[in-house]
Amino acid sequence: MNGWRGRTAVVVTALSLAVGVAACDRTDGSGSDDGGFAIGLLLPANGTSRFGYFDKPLIEKKVKELCGDCAVEYANAGGDAAIQRQQMGSMMTKGIKVVILGAVDPMALRSSVEDMKEAGIPVVAYDRLAEGPISGYVTFDGAQVGRVQAEALLKGMGDKADGGRIVMMNGAVTDPNARWFKGGALSVLEDKVKIAQTYDTEGWREENAHTNMSGAIAALGVDGIDGVYAANDRIASGVIAALKAADVTPLPPVTGQDADLAAVQRILTGDQYMTVYKPFKPEADAAAAMAVALGRGEDIGGLARTTVDSATAKDIPAVLLTPVSVTVGNIKDTLVKDGMYTLDEICSPEYRTACDKAGLTE
Template sequence: MNPRIALVLLSCVLSIATGLVLSRGKGGSTAKKSGGLVIGLSMDTLKEERWIGDRDLFVAKARELGAEVLVESANSDDTRQLRDVESLITRGVDALVIIPHNGAAMARAVEMAHAEGIPVLSYDRLITGADTDLYITFDNVKVGELQAQFIADRLPPQGKLRLIRIYGAKTDNNAVLFKQGQDNILNPLIQSGRIEVVFEDWAEDWKPENAKKITNAAITKAGQGIDAILASNDGTAGGAIQALIEEGLAGKVIVTGQDADLAGCQRIVAGTQTMTVYKPLSVLAKQAADLAVKLASGRPIFAKEESDNGKVKVPSVFLPIYSVTEENLRETVVKDGFRSEKDVYGE
């Protein structure tokens, strides 16, 4: 039997029995011969504040653990991201960490990496249709549930709540999971008539300007009598709020978000955004770096959860999340050091 296949089978058996995951190891890579571990980090984009922070935290932690990180950003282009992966493989990385723009498109990247014996960690977004080694993320279905529950808890005593739903990018598996969680809470209320969805659409590439267009179209169709906007992240919330400002509705409509972006936190303080979901990104980035170094060095990893990616059940690490409003912003985002008091409150 092919030794790599045997190792994968052993990994699967141990994963089922104990949660233990064994990594694929290259053995004698160019990087290892030069005396140190090298991690390849293939990113979807660096155009959003959130991802710049992830990169910086990941690189710093990996270096602390003695590994070099080679970073490539694809500018939300699938073809470019595949080229980035090819480049990282050619440069002799010991492990590959991928934040996919399109989870399905990156299945090819996993195949290329495994052909060279390089293990792959899917970071925050799940790579689908591939034999991915490990996945680290937050519970993305729970993110959607927190967003939707926030709105459900604020239904009017009489009548129905009129809602705009703004989803993320169709190419992002996380956006699908956020919607799944939202649906878990909202569908019974929609079916009972307590909530009316007046407009819904997907924001291509998570761009705020696309969220603004969706909100403008919703108001044109349904009028100004909007009670809430379920925006799937803070960037799309910002785009929606810009449309509300133009209509004189900012602060009068419930607006959800996610990521605890600085701008999102500032809008919560200002009263134009109502909530965000705080995902401790510093924990995600640092733990991902630790896992990547373990994969690169062939050390065992314990992953108690699994995620079905359409081909295999990928060993997974889920991290906790928190619903944040003006009432607990200081006790969560600021207290953790994720955002400073001065930056958020201007004091």
């Protein structure tokens, strides 16, 4: 899939064991260690995104557990690759020993990753695999994400799953994860449905998804769409807004990804069929453990038990985690049980009736 190959499966339990062993090997009961250093944390979006709200505090917490004297230097790019390149350069002047990078644009960050390598600073790619000499990679198995989305879409389409017409609203063409998700989805969908229209969503932006979906509706008609593969929840939001603006009723099933709170609430009201929940803690824990180990000059083979290839590098040590499909029937047993959201957060007054109907407030 465009140079991406996961060679073995890694389960969360194995990851948890490996992270725990690393912590025991290098820290005492107080969490102190044999020398601290600075870890750069560069994330693609601001504090209102999943990266700021979940990933950042989880990574910081795990770093502190593994290396009590380590410091985390954080910056977010606000979705701007040019800003992130500047932040990468700034990190190099601050004496950073290792960087965790959630790339805005994996291709655009290649030269910055190369500069880091030349300066002797390992880079751990987080959630998206940046091009260049990456030292480690943590993400969820993208092919499995796409398969989970596609399988749910077919289920939501019911008797139209055999031969029905769908629109594919993929992610940004510059993001290799988008190709990964698409490939996984197509492996399920190609022999089952007719893909009537397909789009790449520039920047994963909601407004671009809205524009593309409006074009699909104009081409296919309000009754010509039986399902929509939307690569993530932001895209799903734009898709659903366009469907509603065109008075498409009933709404076809629409997929998503990331378990955004707004998406969970759309699932409750029936506007969105599903989302993909990627438990952020094991992803954050793995990245923190890799960064601490690399900062100490240690081998990460005990943490990264698989490898992937990018367009520019082969055999990158990687952790590929398992995604979870969320529909209206398992919100409580997944997102609420794991503490991602409370019932009060999900079931705000506007959604109280929908929560009652779904059995969340019983």
